Amino acid sequence: MTDEKTVAVRLEGRVQGVWFRAWTQEEALARGLRGHVRNETDGSVTALLSGPEEAVQGMLEALRDGPPAARVEKVEAREVEAPAELHGFQIVR
Template sequence: MNGHVPRTTIRVVISGRVQGVWYRGWAVSEASAAGLDGWVRNRSDGTVEAVFSGSSDSVDAMIEACRAGPPAARVTAIERFDDTDPPPIGFRQRPTV
């Protein structure tokens, strides 16, 4: 074994009161601290979309943290999709789509 940890890449769409509550900034901070790669952005329909890539435990923990989000957020649903296209190294905020 070369000690390589398999990477998991998951895309999520988060619904609820998740815009205008510092959700994206919170996600960048949390995901970066967890060593995850990926991105987060607002969508014009009022949801937040994110891609998290890293160890499956770290990705699962981040998705679980997204259920609460920052203090002012009120998450009502998280849709989870497998994503096979790993993002570039690092975690960043992307423009709204």
């Protein structure tokens, strides 16, 4: 059995207006992750990633680069409890 892990992630840099959320959704779904991604009013992007530990780690590594037009300057990730009802991977806003 694979260990499950859930992390809350905050990304800073040029991460809005560069297809970041849609790219994150595609990457997360390809890895079998659940959660969401959203733009924040301060220009950052936040995400909740939940799934097999290896898949979460792989996604965190991918987020350090992001899609081609992005310039990720900072990635903060912290482990959190998974919400009870977490299905699919959504773009929140």
